[in-house]
Amino acid sequence: MQDSIFTKIIKDEIPCHKIYEDDTVLAFLDIHPITTGHMLVVPKKQIEFLWDLDDETYQHVMAVAKKLSNHARVTLNVPFVGAQVIGVDVPHAHIHIIPFTDVSEYHNVPDMSAEPNHGALSATARKLTLI
Numbered sequence: 001m002q003d004s005i006f007t008k009i010i011k012d013e014i015p016c017h018k019i020y021e022d023d024t025v026l027a028f029l030d031i032h033p034i035t036t037g038h039m040l041v042v043p044k045k046q047i048e049f050l051w052d053l054d055d056e057t058y059q060h061v062m063a064v065a066k067k068l069s070n071h072a073r074v075t076l077n078v079p080f081v082g083a084q085v086i087g088v089d090v091p092h093a094h095i096h097i098i099p100f101t102d103v104s105e106y107h108n109v110p111d112m113s114a115e116p117n118h119g120a121l122s123a124t125a126r127k128l129t130l131i
């Protein structure tokens with residue numbers, strides 16, 4: 001199986017704005033964020049669909065998603081944190097965690113062809129990191 005872009009991030013072959021890491025999971029900021037703090041919680045095991053993970057890994061991914069969502073609510077001072085499972089672009093299981101204040105932000109459609117704003121992403125990662 002070819003390494004996914006997320007496996008390359010997990011192997012440190014390409015950089016990311018890391019938020020959290022343990023033996024099973026890596027979480028980092030989405031480079032085309034829907035909102036400030038939009039992050040991806042990714043199992044280190046490369047399995048295409050979240051729904052195909054073994055129960056133990058799935059439950060751990062969900063537990064980390066919960067922990068990071070509550071952390072984002074406090075750290076970014078936002079009332080809501082949404083979650084999405086899409087998986088159309090990257091064939092490696094992940095959950096999108098999306099902090100927001102107004103529901104209109106949650107429906108933002110990012111320009112996927114735009115150059116990532118690494119300055120803004122670094123500043124957000126500095127606030128959110130739990131490493």
Ligand code: AMP
Binds near residue numbers: 090
């Ligand atoms: P989807 O597979 O449809 O859930 O979307 C994959 C998400 O991964 C998109 O929101 C992309 O912006 C994001 N993404 C793709 N490559 C990277 C990367 N190198 N670092 C961070 N996020 C990424």
